[in-house]
Amino acid sequence: MQSHPEVAVLRYGHRPGRDDRMTTHVGLTARALGADRVLFPDNATQAAETVRDITGRFGGPFDVERTTELNATIEDWPGVVVHLTMYGEQLQSVDDEIRTTHREEPVLVVVGGEKVPGDVYEAADWNVGVTNQPHSEVAGLAVFLDRLFDGRELEQGYENAERRVIPEELGKHVVDVEDGDHAEGAAAGDGD
Amino acid sequence: MQSHPEVAVLRYGHRPGRDDRMTTHVGLTARALGADRVLFPDNATQAAETVRDITGRFGGPFDVERTTELNATIEDWPGVVVHLTMYGEQLQSVDDEIRTTHREEPVLVVVGGEKVPGDVYEAADWNVGVTNQPHSEVAGLAVFLDRLFDGRELEQGYENAERRVIPEELGKHVVDVEDGDHAEGAAAGDGD
Structure with missing residues (x-):
């Protein structure tokens, strides 16, 4: 949402075909629940197209980018990095701290696809589990964003719809x- | 969660192959975020198997059922029915009321797949939009359950894991x- 330091969502890993729908849902969830931007792996062409199409019809601002530099995006991020993983710290024990940090700093939310290498765990400022149960990266992203924005994302308006x-x-x-x-x-x- | 009237999630519609992963994620999200049971359409055999397998490994109680009677399940539900749809009332305007109702009555959460007929809208006690934007039924379910349980689902334990x-x-x-x-x-x- 425009009134804050930026929140971007990075989808880490994508298998064309098999992951098209999940990656699309990551992008649409990021847009609908208040993120400013989604970054997809370079091979997620179809998902990027779908999310751009929805943004064109239902409004923005919301940016969709593809990058070959997933690791560099994380390492060079000018703010804090939150990696969502079922192995991480409990959301309810860190969400206050992350929300406070976001008043001052842009947040990059990393959402795993297939295998996420150990480097990502180490580069993240927080590894966060939205529960420590196996479920859905889309569900985890949704709950995380709703708590990051404290529900204000549900009230956001859209331009150029x-x-x-x-x-x-x-x-x-x-x-x-x-x-x-x-x-x-x-x-x-x-x-x- | 066991301390409340039951919460069940009904996946309305499933296309084998194309929807396997989304339906599986609906089931896993229901389990991880505090629902007691998921009901799938009868043709969602693979998704049901995956969710049962995860429940066997990571614990329960959590029931997975398949039914040919989606409409009858909704019509005969002994409690209130919440249908999640981008066309519905805003979540933030009805979540208090639904939470209060759930103290006394079991809740059936209907999550759309492909086309959801008008009958479902009419049979529902609430048609609820987790935003009025197109995004993901998995994301909508996740935010809805987190608010229904007021975050307590993140603390739930599992038996027989x-x-x-x-x-x-x-x-x-x-x-x-x-x-x-x-x-x-x-x-x-x-x-x-």
Whole structure:
């Protein structure tokens, strides 16, 4: 979110095909839950395209980048690095400290894909377990960001959106945003 | 978690192959973040097997079921039904009320897969958006459960585990649990 030092999410590792959907979900979760930017491995072309497409339609600002320099990004990060891993310290024992640090410093959140080398554990300022159970890197990222921003990310607005969903008790209400005006539009299909 | 009325997660819709990983992550997230049970569509055999395998190794109690009766499960649920959808009411405007209701009543959390029919929206007591942005059903489930349990799920213990991860600032510390004793064991490989 724009009012803070930057929060970027780095997806460490990607297997084209097999990981396309998970990497896409990492990117979309980063965007929806308040991060400013996601960095994907260079081979995650399809996931990058999907996240850019969603950002174009539903608004930003949110940057999607691909890099061949995952390790250098971590080592040269001008702030603190949080690596999410089931082997790390308990989230509930470090989240206050990380939240306080983020008032002053940009945060890079590293989300593992396949194998994460020991170098990443050592380069991180915090290795954090969102539980010490095996589950989902997307779930871990989501809970981490919700706590980092203390729920404020749920209130964030988006600029330059083509469409916007209006919260409803029942049904689907999607508004087309045109030149600053709001024109009513039907939701496309019955899909979720 | 065992101290409350039950929380079950229902995965609505599954395409074998394409959805195996997402459905597995829904199940593992449900288990790690405090739900008592996950219900999968009958065709999600591989995801069910994976979640059962993890539960066998890392402990429970946590039940994995498959059903051909998704709609009947929702309609006949003896408590309240929360359907997570980007079109729903804002989480932050309903989470207090749902948390209060859960003190007395079991909660069924419905997580969409492919198309979710209008019947599900109508059968739900709440349609809830974890943001009104497109992102990930796994991320939405994770934030919802963390707020439903108010973070207490991060402290939950597991019974009948074969192994347990000990939180560490650096590195991987996995303990084999044998007959109630704790024997030190090396983590398998460098994987995450």
